[in-house]
Amino acid sequence: VMLRVFDKNGQCVKTGSGVVINSSGYILTNFHVVNGGSYYGIQLEEETDIFYTDELIKYNQYFDLAILRMEKRRRPVPVYKGGKRLVRGQKVVAIGSPLGLFNSVSDGIISGFRKLEDVSVIQFTAPVSHGSSGGALLDLYGNLIGIITAGYDDGQNLNLAVDYETIWQFANGFLK
Numbered sequence: 001v002m003l004r005v006f007d008k009n010g011q012c013v014k015t016g017s018g019v020v021i022n023s024s025g026y027i028l029t030n031f032h033v034v035n036g037g038s039y040y041g042i043q044l045e046e047e048t049d050i051f052y053t054d055e056l057i058k059y060n061q062y063f064d065l066a067i068l069r070m071e072k073r074r075r076p077v078p079v080y081k082g083g084k085r086l087v088r089g090q091k092v093v094a095i096g097s098p099l100g101l102f103n104s105v106s107d108g109i110i111s112g113f114r115k116l117e118d119v120s121v122i123q124f125t126a127p128v129s130h131g132s133s134g135g136a137l138l139d140l141y142g143n144l145i146g147i148i149t150a151g152y153d154d155g156q157n158l159n160l161a162v163d164y165e166t167i168w169q170f171a172n173g174f175l176k
Helices: 164-174
Strands: 002-006 012-017 019-022 026-029 039-043 050-053 055-060 065-069 091-096 104-116 119-124 136-138 144-151 159-163
Touching: 019 144, 019 164, 026 164, 055 164, 065 164, 091 119, 091 144, 104 159, 119 144, 119 164, 144 164, 159 164
Parallel strands: none
Antiparallel strands: 002 012, 002 039, 019 026, 026 065, 039 050, 055 065, 091 104, 091 136, 104 119, 119 159, 136 144, 144 159
């Protein structure tokens, strides 16, 4: 999904991305995307309407993860369960809304596994830009392996996603 973050005056102050993780309308995104918002506009694939919510259900600024809830029901993206170990060189797909370009897709590989302040992240090469934060990092089977959270502007395709194990730890009660 593409997220628009509105302040208390009704002004859109930033945009980002998110992933439907539960058929009851729960959306996983980054805390830094929703932080400071009074309410949120949600754009879904194959929908012309924007859905609005002020339901910030859960967040953890340390993991940089947050969950919103909308009234609209959607089929969730399955979260990887770790059956096979992820490896460097493995192909991945990133989906986000960089610079407001709704649900843009790029591909790359896993280039490393890092710890940032004890949070496990996946380093990947699929190109992303501002607005991709909160978007999906998928394996080639369509499983969510990470939530896109950061990139280094000084490097080329040095991007990071909060890994699936942290997602399970944070959102376990919301995942199916």
